[in-house]
Amino acid sequence: MERPKSISEMIERYDSDFYEPIGRLIMQFGFLEFDIDHWLSALGADQPKLRKANNLNNKITLYGQIIEQHTTEPNDLAERDRLVQQMRELNTFRNRVVHGPWSAYLVEKKAWQKLSVNRQNATHQFFEVTADVIRAAASDLAKIQVEASHFAFGFLVPKKA
Structure with missing residues (x-):
């Protein structure tokens, strides 16, 4: 197979396998955030705390914190x-997938690669991911x-003495 002549040609050729799993991952996080909002309200988080919780x-x-109150x-x-x-780890993974530009497609590995800067020690890091890994992360998140959800709502059901 001939090598792509440009980034746009590379994206067109190799990224279509990534559309579905990335979309699934993003949608699953949308569902999670929606559910967390309901859990927090049902478990009694007050309005000032809910307003401060402005990101996932x-x-x-x-x-x-709310579970600890129960x-x-x-x-x-x-x-x-x-x-x-586990939610934090998957959120970090999602952020790495979603934010920032992709730099290379590794044909042999069928993986996209990103170069990022670790802000804490100013070093460069590579992040590689395959469509299968993204798909598995969405499944794990579900x-x-x-x-x-079962855990949170278990605290709303009266306990038998």
């Missing part, structure tokens, strides 16, 4: 920590969303 990362943090059980707090950590 802040909403994930508030989710963890339980002191070590198993519940461990589950909360697991869910919050599972975590269901788990987090």
